[in-house]
Amino acid sequence: MTRPSQPTDRAPVVVGTPGSFARSVLDERHPALIERVRRATPYPPDRQRALDALLDEITGGPIGRLDDDEPGAGAWRDEPYYGQRWADVPFLWAESFFYRRLLAAVGYFAPGPWRGIDPFAPFKNAELAGAGVDDELSALDRLAALTPAERDRTLLLSSLWGNRADLGFRLSAGEAGLGDRVPGLVVDDSPALWSVLAAGEPGTVCLVADNAGPELLPDLVLADHLLATGRAVRVVLHLKPYPYYVSDATTADALACLDRLTRASGQAAEVGGRLRRAVTEDRLVLRAHPFSCAPHPYDRMPADLREDFASAALTVMKGDLNYRRLVGDRHWPATTPFAEVTAYFPGPVAALRTLKCDVVTGLAPGTTAELDATARSWRTSGTHALVQVSA
Numbered sequence: 016m017t018r019p020s021q022p023t024d025r026a027p028v029v030v031g032t033p034g035s036f037a038r039s040v041l042d043e044r045h046p047a048l049i050e051r052v053r054r055a056t057p058y059p060p061d062r063q064r065a066l067d068a069l070l071d072e073i074t075g076g077p078i079g080r081l082d083d084d085e086p087g088a089g090a091w092r093d094e095p096y097y098g099q100r101w102a103d104v105p106f107l108w109a110e111s112f113f114y115r116r117l118l119a120a121v122g123y124f125a126p127g128p129w130r131g132i133d134p135f136a137p138f139k140n141a142e143l144a145g146a147g148v149d150d151e152l153s154a155l156d157r158l159a160a161l162t163p164a165e166r167d168r169t170l171l172l173s174s175l176w177g178n179r180a181d182l183g184f185r186l187s188a189g190e191a192g193l194g195d196r197v198p199g200l201v202v203d204d205s206p207a208l209w210s211v212l213a214a215g216e217p218g219t220v221c222l223v224a225d226n227a228g229p230e231l232l233p234d235l236v237l238a239d240h241l242l243a244t245g246r247a248v249r250v251v252l253h254l255k256p257y258p259y260y261v262s263d264a265t266t267a268d269a270l271a272c273l274d275r276l277t278r279a280s281g282q283a284a285e286v287g288g289r290l291r292r293a294v295t296e297d298r299l300v301l302r303a304h305p306f307s308c309a310p311h312p313y314d315r316m317p318a319d320l321r322e323d324f325a326s327a328a329l330t331v332m333k334g335d336l337n338y339r340r341l342v343g344d345r346h347w348p349a350t351t352p353f354a355e356v357t358a359y360f361p362g363p364v365a366a367l368r369t370l371k372c373d374v375v376t377g378l379a380p381g382t383t384a385e386l387d388a389t390a391r392s393w394r395t396s397g398t399h400a401l402v403q404v405s406a
């Protein structure tokens with residue numbers, strides 16, 4: 016079936032002028048992150064100098080290329096933004112390239128002793144070991160007392176709100192920035208999500224993961240629930256092929272979560288055991304496609320990934336960045352139909368996201384005005400959330 020291409024009649028979000036959300040990420044979050052990475056790991060002098068050079072460049076210089084001898088540099092060679100100011104290029108591209116440059120600076124891909132050392136692992140590990148996670152896991156023991164419909168909703172919402180566990184976001188917002196959740200979702204298409212899964216024979220669900228630890232754990236619990244209730248015969252969990260956006264989940268992070276589950280007690284350990292078995296039986300498949308770290312929207316996805324999503328009964332996109340990539344990171348009026356901007360997607364797709372950037376689509380007329388009147392930073396503070404489905 017030929018699908019329409021994504022509309023392009025609105026400009027992409029560029030980093031832009033001081034005062035914009037995107038600019039604050041580049042001016043505040045990225046320099047703070049370089050500092051945190053340096054403090055967390057004792058890098059040798061050459062790596063320290065590379066981090067200094069990156070900091071100088073992002074705060075003053077034009078965008079430089081990856082060195083020619085950097086493994087994988089070819090994938091970035093033909094991008095059109097080198098030599099331009101960081102402020103003048105698409106936000107999506109600038110952030111993604113920043114993370115790739117940070118990995119180059121710490122020698123993540125280069126042959127030698129630092130190859131494969133995740134600079135964000137100290138933060139991710141600390142979060143996964145936290146007492147908050149113990150509480151979340153022991154809460155699973157209370158699920159048995161719920162009706163099946165309540166259990167569906169609880170597990171879906173727990174995966175959705177898990178998206179607040181975003182270490183990059185906390186770097187600029189601080190704990191104080193994580194205001195109280197606003198429980199009424201700005202869009203709630205969850206009935207449509209369950210209907211898509213109930214229609215026809217159960218098939219594959221692609222779950223495009225976002226953050227590790229406290230977000231990935233409820234995502235895994237949801238995956239187990241879909242398998243255990245026969246909503247899916249297979250869950251394909253899309254992870255990042257390398258460390259990205261601070262807390263985005265890699266294969267190592269997914270294995271750490273499985274370990275955390277199985278070492279817990281009660282229901283959490285049961286879930287962990289089932290999921291470990293599901294991996295060995297190919298019912299839970301871990302994928303780490305290179306496009307998952309690409310600086311482009313999903314309408315530019317390569318054919319093999321398109322085929323994966325096309326053959327799924329449903330693709331669930333977790334989180335804010337996946338949302339931006341799904342809808343195209345453009346200045347859409349908030350009432351632009353979600354189905355219209357995702358019509359290019361090769362199969363049914365759902366977005367589960369807390370709002371942490373300016374881009375949003377699919378709001379009912381009047382909702383924007385209502386939210387503007389009641390919650391000043393509802394678009395970016397992570398206090399509001401949505402479930403959107405296009406089938």
Ligand SMILES: O=P(O)(O)OC[C@@]1(O)O[C@H](CO)[C@@H](O)[C@@H]1O
Binds near residue numbers: 225
């Ligand atoms: O994808 P996630 O983890 O939900 O959020 C990613 C994020 O923290 O990074 C971007 C800015 O750096 C924003 O889109 C968003 O705030």
